[in-house]
Amino acid sequence: MNIIENISxxxxxxxxxxxxxxSHLSELLVQSGARVRALVYYNSWNELGWLGDAQQSLVDQMELVNGDIRDTELIRKFVKGCDYVFHLSSLIAIPxxxxxxxxxxxxxVMGAINVLQACRDSDSLTRLVHVSTSEVYGTAQQVPISESHPLVGQSPYSASKxxxxxxxxxxxxxxGLPVVTxxxxxxxxxxxTARAVIPTIASQLAAGASKLTLGALHPTRDFNYATDTAAGMLALGLCPAAAGKVVNIGSGEEWSIGETAKILCELSGREVEIQTDDNRIRPENSEVFRLLADNCLIHELTGWKxxxxxxxxxxxxxEWIQRNKHLFNPERYSK
Ligand SMILES: NC(=O)c1ccc[n+]([C@@H]2O[C@H](COP(=O)([O-])OP(=O)(O)OC[C@H]3O[C@@H](n4cnc5c(N)ncnc54)[C@H](O)[C@@H]3O)[C@@H](O)[C@H]2O)c1
Structure with a gap:
C-alpha cells in the first residue's frame, strides 16, 4: 500500500x-474536510439534482456552480485553483x-477534453481522477477482468468512454498530467434512477406490482454499493502511485440479474412472477453478458475494499426507493 495524502x-x-x-462522493469529500466546488448541470429551474437529496448540512458547505461540461471557458474557471479534480459528468445510459x-x-469526449485541458493549464493541481466505466471492456473475454483486458466499443456509450x-x-x-483513470x-x-436494473426491480416491487417486467435475466454484473465506489475514487485521488494508471473499482463478486431480482423479492417479502419485455433487451451483439472485476490493483495501491x-x-x-416512490414511475421504461 502506498502513501495516502490528506484531503482535509x-x-x-x-x-x-x-x-x-x-452526490455521494461530494458528501464524502465534505465529511473528509475538503472544500468542495460542485458542478451542477445548468437548468433554468435551479434544481440541484441528487444534491437535493443529500445531507443539507453538507450541501451548505459546498460551493455550487451551475454549468455545462461542454463549455470550455466555464470549465477552465471551474477547475482554477483546485488541488484535486474528480470528473464524473457524463451521459451514461446505454439505450x-x-x-x-x-x-x-x-x-x-469533448467534456473530458475540457477538463483535461483545464487541469493541464492549472498551476495548483495535485491530481485529476477521471471516471471511466467497466462497460469499456464489453463482455468479459476472461474473468476476473483486469485493467489489461481488451477494450470493446459494444455500445456508443462504451465507445465514447x-x-x-x-x-x-x-x-x-x-x-505528465497527474491523472488516474x-x-x-x-x-x-x-x-x-430506474434506467438501471436494481432501481427498476425495486421500484416495481415498491409499487406493489404483481409481475416484474425486466430485460435479460442471465447477464451477470459486479455490483458495488455507491458509498464504496465513492470511497474507491477518493482513495485513488489520494494515492500518488496511482497517477498514470487505470484502476478498476469493483466488489469482486458476480450476481446475475435473475439472482438480484430474487434477493430483492425476498427482502420485500413478496413472491412475484418475472416476465421479459422485448423492449428492454439490448441488440444481441451489444449485450454485455458478463462483468466481474479483478480488484487487486486498487487494493494493492490503496488498501481499498x-x-x-x-x-x-x-x-x-x-428502503430508500420505498420512501421515494413518488420519484419512480414503474409503468414507464426509462432509457
Ligand atoms: N452508475 C454506474 O453503475 C456507473 C458505473 C461505472 C461508471 N460510472 C460512471 O460514473 C460517472 C457518474 O455516473 P452516475 O451513475 O452517477 O450517473 P448520473 O447520470 O447520475 O450522473 C452523471 C452526471 O453528469 C451530469 N451531466 C450530464 N451531462 C452534462 C453536461 N453537459 N454538463 C454538466 N453535467 C452533465 C448530470 O447532471 C449528472 O449529474 C459517469 O462518468 C459514469 O460513466 C457509473
Missing amino acids: GKTVAVTGADGFIG YSYEAPRSYIDTN IAADKMAESFYLSF ARPFNTFGPRQ SRVSFRDGLSNTL
Missing part, C-alpha cells in the same frame, strides 16, 4: 456532483446512446 483543507472540484455517484450517439461524443479514457492516457504520457463496475444504491455487502446494499436501496 484542500479545494476539490467535482463534475457530475449533482448525479447519483457524484439512449443508441439513439443519440453524437450527444455522447459532445458530453463524454474509451475515447475519453484514451485522451486521459495521452495527457499523462504526453504532458478510475474504472468503476456497476454501482447501485440510493439516488440511482468494498465494505457494504450486496444484501445490505440492496436492503438500503429498497
